[in-house]
Amino acid sequence: MAYELYYWPGIQGRGEFVRLTLEEAGADYIDIARGADGVDALMAFLERQDIVHPPFAAPFLKDGDILIGQTSAILLYLGDRLGLAPKDEAQRLWTHQIQLTIADLVAEVHDTHHPLSGELYYEEQKPEALRRAKHFREERIPKFLSWFEKILVRNPDGDAHLVGRAVTYADLSLFQLVEGLLYAFPRRMKRTLGEAPRVAALHKAVAQRPRIRAYLDSDRRLAFNEEGIFRHYPELDG
Template identity: 55%
Template sequence: MPYDLYYWPGLPGRGEFARLVLEAAGVPYRDVARLPEAEGGGVAAMQAFMVGRGHDGPLPFAPPFLVEGELVVSQSAVIAAFLGEHHGLAPEAEAERIFARSIAVTTADLVAEAHDVHHPVGVGLYYEDQKPEATRRAAEFRESRMPKFLGWYEALIARNPHDSGTLVGPDITYADLGLYQVLRGLAYAFPKRMETLRPDYPLAHALADKVDALPRIAAYRASDRATGFNENGIFRHYPELDAA
């Protein structure tokens, strides 16, 4: 049976980290909330699943979550690790498998910080309700946090003993797919800043180019299954929050 992936339709968001692993591994799945309601899909199907789980079985806090029979896996980093380890996109050595999970969790931290740039006060408020705070948060994120995270990824690639150009292990893993998505998201949200920073992190960008060229990833990006970044997602482009 294919996996059922539950996430909000119309934006890549945190669900994209799971989609990329599913697509790269060539694993069949249903993107439930994107399916027509006549086929058992839509947001209503996702909400109905969570309501039903309130009385029977594991209850995920929020999308994304992955379902296979009675198995429910939630949180983007955990889903990516689960899929990678079950479908050939994780290191084989135990120490490297565990560290790949650490990378995925750290990437989730970066994603949360990127989101909080445009929603620094509260997720229930509109961006327009917190623009002064967002401006201040954006400056700190651009000048301090982005280089800190990107420098760490760059160091991991440089120090990888396999000299594979990847974050961990000898081959591309779900951790690399996560970095790929983050670099794409940051380039969308902060194009000026990323253009300035790009020369400082050649290994990270070379890895992203390698992921982008994977046949299954290229086919996915060209398909109608992929959703572009927009101002409803985690990575949002507000020109007033970007600077070189």
């Protein structure tokens, strides 16, 4: 039975981390909300009264009777089933720990353009966004990228992957994170990525994996846009 992914159809957003893992594995999945009446289906699901494990928000994944929300929990689940996580328990948990740290950074990226509230438009919180984005660029991007670089340097199995010697969902997520930051903060990222050469190399290598390449070239891959998490507002870059 195909996996069913529920996520907003117009953006990459957090759903993209799940899509990349499904695509790399060549898994059979349906991106429900991108079909006809898809958003209705997603909304109806969130409002159903009979769901014992109601997701707080999209994305969520349905695998037969199992329903899972929270991007990192979905990847923990899929990683095991799709061969994109180590079998060894400590390595498996380490992969998850990296994913959780990526998720923290993704939340911070969102708040660069919405520092006060997700219920307000960007234009209603622009002065605050300018200040928050400055700190984000100057403090947070370098801190996180240098952590990823450190992990690659220290990986006993080589610096081509975050964990072990094979690709995991954490590698795919780091690719997406770098891709999104390059879209949103191109000037800053071009400088900072130069100081994290292994992160830059991993980003390139993931984009060249055959299934990922095919996905990125397909119309299943949505373009970045200013409705998503990674938004390019030139005034927030620098």
